[in-house]
Amino acid sequence: MLSKKAIKELLETTHRYPGGFVILEENNPKFVILDYKTYRNIMGENFLGDKKLKKVLVTGGAGYIGSHAGRLLVERGYDVTTFDNLSTGHREFAQGEFIEGDLADREFLDKVFSQGQFDAVMHFAASIQVEESVKNPLKYFQNNVVNGLNLLETMVRHNVKNIVFSSTCVVCAEDSPMPVTEEAETKPTNPYGETKLAFENILKTFAVAYGIKSVVLRYFNVAGASLDQTLGLDVENPSHLIPSIFNVALGKKESLTVFGEDYNTHDGTAVRDFVHVLDLAQAHQLALEYLSRQDNSVSEVFNVGSGRGYSVMEVVNASCEITGRMVRMEVGPRRPGDREEIYADVKKIKQVLGFEPKYSNLKTILQTHWAFHKKRFGDSF
Ligand SMILES: NC(=O)c1ccc[n+]([C@@H]2O[C@H](COP(=O)([O-])OP(=O)(O)OC[C@H]3O[C@@H](n4cnc5c(N)ncnc54)[C@H](O)[C@@H]3O)[C@@H](O)[C@H]2O)c1
The missing domain is CATH 3.40.50.720 (NAD(P)-binding Rossmann-like Domain)
Known part of the structure; x- marks a missing residue:
């Protein structure tokens, strides 16, 4: 027999995750029916899979x-x-x-x-x-x-x-x-x-x-980088936007070149979709x-x-806030092959694999990336 607390928790859980329901017999749960994705969501970090x-x-x-x-x-x-x-x-x-x-x-x-x-x-x-x-x-x-x-x-x-x-x-x-x-x-x-x-x-x-x-x-x-700052991006002369910004913030590079400010986007700079590693x-x-x-x-x-895009300017501004430093910027011409805007439709991976991004917001991406970058490459200031 389940305790009243366990019954309440079960009912609350299946209410929160509409992919499942509890079969009751005389108001006592008999069994729970969940689809795979719901079960995975409920288990969260504790889900170990069948391996x-x-x-x-x-x-x-x-x-x-x-x-x-x-x-x-x-x-x-x-x-x-x-x-x-x-x-x-x-x-x-x-x-x-x-x-x-x-x-x-x-x-x-x-x-x-x-x-x-x-x-x-x-x-x-x-x-x-x-x-x-x-x-x-x-x-x-x-x-x-x-x-x-x-x-x-x-x-x-x-x-x-x-x-x-x-x-x-x-x-x-x-x-x-x-x-x-x-x-x-x-x-x-x-x-x-x-x-x-x-x-x-x-x-x-x-x-x-x-x-x-x-x-x-x-x-x-x-x-982004691991939360304990032990894993992250360490490449020579990075061409990616975020490490390039941080190299300027650390004083390792004079200035950041923004390629193109005449795109047909809300602030004129290119828009990209960032996913946390x-x-x-x-x-x-x-x-x-x-x-x-x-x-x-x-x-x-x-x-x-x-599933959402951020403009280059938004990333630069957010980086200044997170690092507490000004990032010197120059505007250069568009690079051949650079797209105006690109972001993902993530319906399929969410529906079929049960993907639920937890860290892929700009603030967490930049905070974790900055913490790793600063620790790994040293601060010249
Ligand atoms: N970083 C991104 O933004 C990004 C975006 C899209 C796709 N990818 C893909 O993700 C994968 C990993 O990228 P990453 O950013 O971690 O790059 P990375 O350079 O950090 O990792 C690649 C690893 O592969 C190793 N390697 C390369 N050639 C090898 C070989 N012949 N034999 C054995 N080891 C070899 C390298 O030493 C390195 O450790 C790549 O396939 C890349 O194309 C990366």
């Missing part, structure tokens, strides 16, 4: 996003192996067991899979600079497509059937209607985007031919759970964003 896919290889797990995803998986009881060549990653970011290696080395990959008995792969490893990809497309096709194929080939050989892949909104056509859905036309405008789209397409064919189940996550602008990590765990529930081979695409 059918327990042993996970995280390629690129010493990098910015992979390390956050790896840490979340470790915290949630998964068995994580990080595989990274440390080309842009950091040894101290790697979670779980660490293997230093390169996806170009097929023999070594084979050995790693022979010993690993993995249930799933999260594939973050890639070259990721748009500008560099224009100057050196060979590096990008080699690393993001050829080396990615090495990984898939090894997965097929070792019967590892599940993969979550890091893609990007850059694959979508520039004139996609806003908000961008997963059905938007794909038409990248740079080699980096081409390589990501090529791998998305390869995954579709591998689902049909080899039964490889995949979730493709198309990230929008990723920012911790929410992105959550999306990866949800993607794994989704794969573990699929009996047939699938290759599904999901946007991961916050």
